[in-house]
């Protein structure tokens with residue numbers, strides 16, 4: 780399988796780390812990331828490389844680490860290309876980005892809140908990544924630490940992000 784990881788240049792560090800973490804669990808799938816040299820071969824025309832990968836990938840994973848990413852032309856272009864091929868992009872929303880700011884086309888897609896450990900591990904499982912240790916990922920999605928005890932172990936309960944260790948709820 781080929782998975783294309785879409786992200787904005789601002790989130791390059793997170794995207795590279797995300798790819799590294801996934802590779803620790805499974806290196807059979809090809810992960811395409813525009814910001815690392817293993818994905819873009821030297822001497823190739825990078826734009827045509829991206830077009831080819833968008834046409835060939837089996838899944839599009841989108842990393843949203845800040846509000847501005849919703850306006851990023853590349854991210855929207857890559858999502859549009861995937862939808863045009865009838866793929867359902869998996870959109871990982873880091874931290875506490877307000878979902879009400881989400882615009883089309885992302886608005887029409889079911890987004891994955893990374894604060895909810897059950898939810899994102901389940902999505903990665905569908906891609907063949909059986910995440911045994913969620914902490915390195917949760918630290919990457921760093922805005923998600925429990926404000927009360929710093930735990931990464933959180934879950935949405937009745938619409939509220941709730942810490943499974945100390946019980947603190949973000950809804951007060």
Ligand SMILES: [Zn+2]
Nearest residue numbers: 925928942945
């Ligand atoms: Zn807590």
